[in-house]
Amino acid sequence: MRILVVAATREEVRDLIYDLRFTVYDFEKGDRPAIAKIGNMKTDILITGVGMVATAFVLGRHLTNNDYDLAINLGIAGSFDRNIALGEMLEITQDTFAELGAENDNEFLPIDQLGFGQGTYNPDYFLGDLGEFFPALNVKQATAITVNTVHGNEDSIRKVAERLNPQLESMEGAAFFYACKQFDIQSLQIRAVSNYVEKRNRGNWKIGLAIKNLNTFAVEYLNLMLRGKQRTKITTVTIDPPIFEMPVMTKLTLGFSPCPNDTFIFDALIHHKIDTEGLDFEVFYDDVETLNQKAMRGELDITKLSYHAFAYVADKYVLLDSGSALGFGVGPMLICKDDPGKLISNLKSQISNLKIGIPGKYTTANFLLGLAFPNATNKVELVFSDIEDAVLEGRVDVGLIIHENRFTYQDKGLKKIIDLGDYWEKQTGCAIPLGGIVANRNLPSEIQHKINRVLRRSVEFAFENPKSGLEFIRSHAQEMSEEVMYKHIELYVNKYSVDLGEEGKRAIKLLFDTARKKEIIPEFSDNIFITDLN
Structure with missing residues (x-):
């Protein structure tokens, strides 16, 4: 069986591409489609570019030069239906060219009505009732439209919703x-909802x-097909068994912030642009204080956290x-609003x-505030990106800003x-230690050291290929x-990001020693660095 996976952008299928790299018999990438082959099953990944044209x-x-048994379109989409959750997966059962037709004053005449062709298309291949057997594939069905211009105006949204629902x-x-x-190939379209159709507001999007x-x-889904049987509403497709044993991947939970310095250094690692030595990652994107709280509960295998917070989770x-x-x-x-x-x-x-x-209470920023001004006690915890607005609106007198707000507050x-x-x-x-990456002490020692090696490899790749993860x-x-x-990246990613070295470790130890003397943080063991462990 031969399958074609079609996506508009490489980013939409990046994890799939790199997962195949480690679980298939043969893989190549470049300007041509990425090719994966096991036994009698071959999968091509075709990146088309954005838009219907x-x-x-x-x-x-x-398709003129290649034959397939099934084509699968994977991509993100906007939802008109607020009952559909952001991030939810949908199987498209009907898709319409929303703008293909003619206007007759206030009336829209679809191309079908004009007699010039077909404007609505349906797949001829379905997932079927997979959820009963494979919960991860329990995908709902939905109808869709295809547009040249995504909707972001209330009036145009209302009109298309009334016309096509x-x-x-x-x-x-x-x-x-x-x-x-046109090529008589069975087709299947799967969409993940990244945003609601509304006035453009990237702050509400959940693309990641x-x-x-x-x-x-x-x-x-592809692994299911590789294993043998795929139930559909049309037929049962049986695939020859793999001709080799797939490598066993160790999957670890990983938390970091969506800030550019973190996505810059972790891009190569989570997208397998480097040798991850058999490690795979389930990624959680959170602001730093949420990550601090997760670390307090020991929820993640690997996480970014504030150095202040580390003092409470060193065990x-x-x-x-x-x-x-x-x-x-x-x-x-x-910062403040008026003359300082x-x-x-x-x-x-x-x-x-x-x-x-x-x-956040456990951020290094709050630690430094307490160090410089012990009597600064009237504090309100806010998401870091909301602090500037809180100052402008008078909800707080002054704000403690971090990250990219250093570049935007004056504007x-x-x-x-x-x-x-x-x-x-x-x-x-000394340099100021703001945040670090930690590994759970419950992990086997060889896994901890493997993470340490792979992370350095990822940072080095980012420096060598700064546009790769753009x-x-x-x-x-x-x-x-x-x-x-x-x-932001230039400010927070530097030589200490590649390797703390003795200079970086000395700054971190000084931070903790100063805090312990002032009884700001609890006592903890001095064996805090991975190099301190056997």
Whole structure:
């Protein structure tokens, strides 16, 4: 049996491509489709480009010279239906070219009505009732439209909803069905919902979650077909058994933030652009304080966390040599809305009266605030990205900002009171340790050291190929400009991210020693680095 997987972008099937790299007999990638083969089953992955024109042309050209038993279209989509959860998987049972037709004053005449062709297409291959046997493949069905321009205007959304009553929209689906129909190839379309159809608001999108679920489905589905039988509403397809044993992958839970510095260093690791030594990863994207809380509960095998938080979980986790964010001129800042002059001159005496928005109790930013101003006790915990708005709206008097907000606060008219990174550097002469990567102490020692090696490999790959993960980084960067995105990376990813070295470890130990002397953190063992372990 020969299968063609079709996607508009490589990013939408990146995990699938790299999973196949480790679980198939033969694999090659490049400008041509990536090819995977086991026994009598062959899978090609074709990247068409975005939109119905690119899809119809590239797919049609490819099918002219290649025969397939089944074509599967994988991609993300927007949902008109609010009962469909973001990240949910849907099997498309009908797809319509929404704009193919003519206008007659306020009336739209579809191409079918004009007598010039067909505007709605259906698949001729279905998943069937797989959920009964394979819960991971329990995918619901939905109808969709295919558009040249994704909807983001309330009036146009209302009109298309009234005319076609679609549940989803994409830019390729109907074109995929059309091309497959012309070549008499069975077709199946699967979409993961990344956003709701509404006024454009990237802050509400869940592209990462949608892509993760889409690839999880694809891997499970293809592996199911490789194992032997696929139930459908049409027939039962039997595949010859594999001709070799698939390597056993060790799957670990991994948590890091969607911030550019983290996605930059982890891109090669989670997408298997490097040798991961048999490790695979289930990724969780969370803000740093959520990751800190998960670490407190020991939920993840590997996680990013604040160095302040590490003091409370040193019995559960060990610090890895790579992936850390340390540096000079990278510290958190205290900002305000009005002229900071009076505050700066009397900050120590006034700070106890100020309501301060902080990015989390266990963040290193909050630790530094307590170190510099022990009487700063009136604190409100906020998601770091909400702090600027909280200051502007007067919900807090001052805000403690981190990450890319260092580059954006001035654009919003906010003013710096003090850079706590500068404060630390003047006090110690050391780089400020902000966040690190840790591995769970319950993992076998060989796995911990394997993670340490693989993570360094990932960071080195990122430095050598800085544009390789651009699409992945951008997909998690929300409204951040590319300039700010790379400023963020340049600020927080440096030599300490490759390897802490003795200098980095000395700065971390000094941070903890200072905090313990002031009784800010609890006592814990000094065996905190992976190199301290046998």
